[in-house]
Amino acid sequence: LVLFALLSSQIAAGVGPRNNAVNSTSRIAFSQVTFTDTHNKGGPEATMKLLNAFLAATVYDLADAAYTPQECVAGFFGLGFEFSEFHRYDEFFRDDSVVVLAQAGPYKGAEAIEEYVRFTDDTSPYVVEGYSVDAADPLLPFMSPSTGLCDFLLMASNQYKSDPETTNGDEFIVAYMARLTFSIPDNYILKAHFYYKVDFLGYIFGTVVNTKQTHEFICETMKEDCPETFAINGKMKKKKCVKRLKKLPSLTNGSYFDGNSSGCRSAHAAKVKFGEKHCPHISFEPQTDDWGSIKCQESSEISPQSLFEPNDFLAFESYLKSGSHGVDPEQGYTVVREGKGKRSKSKSKNKKGKKQKASKTNKNRDI
DSSP states (O other): OHHHHHHHHHHHTTOSOOSSOOOTTOOBOOSSOBOOOTTTSOHHHHHHHHHHHHHHHTTSOOTTOSSOHHHHHHHHHHHTOOTTOGGGHHHHOOTTOEEEETTTEEEESHHHHHHHHGGGSTTSTTEEEEEEEEEOOOEEEEEOTTTOEEEEEEEEEEEEEEOTTTSOOOEEEEEEEEEEEEETTTTEEEEEEEEOOHHHHHHIIIIITOSHHHHHHHHHHHHHHOHHHHHHTTTOOHHHHHHHHHHSOSEETTTBSSBSSHHHHHHHHTTGGGOGGGGGGGOSSOOOOTTSOOOSBSOOOOOGGGTSOHHHHHHHHHHHTTOSSOOOTTTTEEEEEOOOSOOOOOOEEOTTSOBOOHHHHHHHHOO
C-alpha cells in the first residue's frame, strides 16, 4: 500500500505518465538500482529496498516521459511472475513472446515457452525434484520512457536431483542469468533471454543426459509415441538406435544443443509428452514439424553476447563469486552428489568433425 501510495503521489505531482511521449529513441539505463521481490523475500528490509529504488529513480528528469521507472517496478511485480506457475503463462506471455537460450535457439508463444521451461521442472522425465537455492535482487539495467519497455536482470541458483532411470542420477546446483523485457502498456513479458555457463551445458548434456538409460529413453519414445518418425527412421531396433545416438556428439561445436547431437534429441524427447508435434525433432532423418521447421539437424549458433550487454555478464560473474549459493564460480555449477547411473563418455566435435577438449572449447565460448 505504501509503495502504490508513493507512486500515486508522484503521478499527481507530475512525475508519472504523460500523454506527450518523448522521442522513441529515448532510454534510461540504471546500472546500480536494485529491486527486491517482496513476495519471495518479504519483510521490512525487502520493502525498504524497493522503496529506496523508487526514490532513487525520481532523481531523473522524467517530466516529459510517457512512462517511468516506478511504473516498470510496479507493473512487473504486480504481474506476479513466477517461472513455476505454468497455469498463469497465458498471463505472463503472449503469442509474440520469445524465450531464447543462445545454445538452444528461440521458443515463441506461451505454450512453447512452457514446454521449454519444463525441461528443468520436476515434471521432466529427467528430474526427480528441483527447488530454488538462492536469488539475487533483480536489476533494472534499462527502460524506455517512450515505449514503456523495461529490462529486468535476474540471477538465481537452483538445485536438481536427476532421475537415475533416465540420467546418471547426479544431484547438482546451477546458477543462471535471465534478462526479461516487460511491457508496461501491454502488461506482459515480451522477451526472456537465458544464460548458463558453457561448462554447465557440457556437463548436463555430456554427462547427466548422455547415458545408456537416456539413449534408451529417447529410442523407446520414438518407437512408442512417434509412429511416423519411427517409420521414417526405418523402424530400427532399440540397440541400433542407441548405438546411433552414442555416435553423435553430445553438443554441436562444443556448446550448442540445437544441432545434430544427442543433446538436442534428449531435450526434445522430454517434450514429446506434450504431444506428437515434437516427434520430428528426435528423428535422425530430417523431418519437418507442424510449424514447418526442421530441428536437431543444424545449429543456429546464436551467440550469448548477442542477447546480453557486457555489464550483464559482469553482474553475473559478481553473483557467482558471492558465495551465497554453493556454485563453483568458474563452472557455473556444482555437483552435490554423484548418482549411481551408468555414464557415457562425452563426445563433442567441431565443424570439421575433429574431437575437441571440452575445457578448451568452453573457454572460447565463455566471455
